[in-house]
Amino acid sequence: MQDDASPAKAGYHHGNLKAALITAADEILRDKGIEGFSLREAARRAGVSVGAPAHHFGSANGLLTEVALLGYGSLGAALNAVAITEDPQEDLRALALAYVTFALDHPGRFRLMFRADLVNREDPRYAESSTRALSGFAAAITRKPTSTESGPMARIFLVWSLVHGMANLVLDDKAKYLFGGASPDAFVRQVLPDILARAWPSDATDV
Amino acid sequence: MQDDASPAKAGYHHGNLKAALITAADEILRDKGIEGFSLREAARRAGVSVGAPAHHFGSANGLLTEVALLGYGSLGAALNAVAITEDPQEDLRALALAYVTFALDHPGRFRLMFRADLVNREDPRYAESSTRALSGFAAAITRKPTSTESGPMARIFLVWSLVHGMANLVLDDKAKYLFGGASPDAFVRQVLPDILARAWPSDATDV
DNA sequence: CGGCAATCTGAACGGTGTATAGATGCAGGA
DNA sequence: TCCTGCATCTATACACCGTTCAGATTGCCG
Numbered sequence: 511m512q513d514d515a516s517p518a519k520a521g522y523h524h525g526n527l528k529a530a531l532i533t534a535a536d537e538i539l540r541d542k543g544i545e546g547f548s549l550r551e552a553a554r555r556a557g558v559s560v561g562a563p564a565h566h567f568g569s570a571n572g573l574l575t576e577v578a579l580l581g582y583g584s585l586g587a588a589l590n591a592v593a594i595t596e597d598p599q600e601d602l603r604a605l606a607l608a609y610v611t612f613a614l615d616h617p618g619r620f621r622l623m624f625r626a627d628l629v630n631r632e633d634p635r636y637a638e639s640s641t642r643a644l645s646g647f648a649a650a651i652t653r654k655p656t657s658t659e660s661g662p663m664a665r666i667f668l669v670w671s672l673v674h675g676m677a678n679l680v681l682d683d684k685a686k687y688l689f690g691g692a693s694p695d696a697f698v699r700q701v702l703p704d705i706l707a708r709a710w711p712s713d714a715t716d717v
Numbered sequence: 718m719q720d721d722a723s724p725a726k727a728g729y730h731h732g733n734l735k736a737a738l739i740t741a742a743d744e745i746l747r748d749k750g751i752e753g754f755s756l757r758e759a760a761r762r763a764g765v766s767v768g769a770p771a772h773h774f775g776s777a778n779g780l781l782t783e784v785a786l787l788g789y790g791s792l793g794a795a796l797n798a799v800a801i802t803e804d805p806q807e808d809l810r811a812l813a814l815a816y817v818t819f820a821l822d823h824p825g826r827f828r829l830m831f832r833a834d835l836v837n838r839e840d841p842r843y844a845e846s847s848t849r850a851l852s853g854f855a856a857a858i859t860r861k862p863t864s865t866e867s868g869p870m871a872r873i874f875l876v877w878s879l880v881h882g883m884a885n886l887v888l889d890d891k892a893k894y895l896f897g898g899a900s901p902d903a904f905v906r907q908v909l910p911d912i913l914a915r916a917w918p919s920d921a922t923d924v
Numbered sequence: 925c926g927g928c929a930a931t932c933t934g935a936a937c938g939g940t941g942t943a944t945a946g947a948t949g950c951a952g953g954a
Numbered sequence: 955t956c957c958t959g960c961a962t963c964t965a966t967a968c969a970c971c972g973t974t975c976a977g978a979t980t981g982c983c984g
């Protein structure tokens with residue numbers, strides 16, 4: 511993605527503006543978060559005029575949709591990088607940690623991915639991209655024996671809710687009200703693993 | 718709050734502008750959501766010039782902080798309205814349902830309450846207001862026996878994460894990818910109670 | 925009843941997204 | 955090789971936004 515951003519040729523025609531704008535937008539998200547994003551700054555970083563992005567993306571929504579799709583790709587990669595063990599509970603703990611870590615490492619991307627007002631979910635790639643990102647969770651949950659007769663969707667929803675809630679609370683710096691003034695990063699590294707180990711012990715049979 | 722908004726006197730001086738602006742802002746959140754809010758429109762709805770709010774709140778941040786504090790008050794009221802039974806698990810299910818229902822009934826307020834960039838958390842009333850709102854959860858969790866030796870803070874964090882994650886996923890219309898195209902409202906009324914019953918059965922001893 | 929301080933106005937500045945008319949230059953056909 | 959069509963990009967304009975500030979207004983207190 512980095513290389514795609516370099517102009518194929520300098521001059522009136524950028525040569526690779528679409529990719530350059532996507533990269534620029536992603537970098538703004540990294541630098542200033544989702545609230546610091548502006549279409550004009552993306553154009554500025556790509557070295558083009560304010561109206562140029564409209565031709566490729568129609569609107570800011572169109573550009574951010576592309577970034578969100580990349581975001582789901584990177585989340586999926588982060589989750590798939592978690593080694594699969596023979597203990598589904600262990601896998602769930604590792605996936606949960608990876609999920610929260612991703613949110614903390616890429617807060618801009620993560621927040622964008624869930625913003626229905628900024629991302630065009632009608633894009634046919636959206637459902638596929640977001641579903642694939644969570645396929646690791648789905649697999650671990652289906653592999654995991656359960657004592658309840660809950661359907662797989664209900665179980666996925668519960669697990670997803672838990673990790674998504676943890677990610678959001680930590681990202682919004684709400685955990686500090688419960689665990690002292692520890693930084694979000696320290697919390698995830700030092701406290702969260704313990705919490706997960708007790709939430710999903712390897713000998714449990716819940717959900 | 719509604720009555721506080723009516724001007725004590727018409728004329729150059731509004732008479733009760735501070736309360737009127739808070740009401741106007743809350744109504745904008747109800748009508749157009751957090752992204753549709755603007756300080757200028759709040760001034761417009763209160764029938765006052767664009768610079769008037771600055772005197773009372775300093776900035777948009779200051780006004781929204783007041784609205785967020787009211788929001789935590791209304792969330793606390795919604796949670797405290799849940800009847801306390803002799804079954805802590807039953808209480809947790811009712812609280813969870815109330816939490817998600819509140820988020821769905823007041824999406825603008827709910828989203829604002831967790832926006833660190835829009836709300837001044839240094840305000841001394843903030844910590845008190847948000848802690849009190851969740852006191853019902855804390856009480857139910859402390860009353861609930863557990864088989865693990867997790868600390869109360871860890872247990873609160875887990876429960877809060879679960880309900881907060883559910884609220885956010887439903888609010889962001891993500892549940893539909895798991896449970897067909899059911900509207901968020903229908904999901905909360907028809908599907909969620911079942912899910913909660915299986916997540917926190919009355920005879921369980923987890924978390 | 926006079927003056928002070930709180931309150932509010934109105935205009936200005938720099939920022940935003942979007943629309944549109946016109947300039948530019950690449951690519952492919954004659 | 956020329957040249958024409960079309961995709962691409964520029965520049966400008968418009969309507970918003972938050973914040974600031976000098977000045978007008980008025981309630982209130984001495």
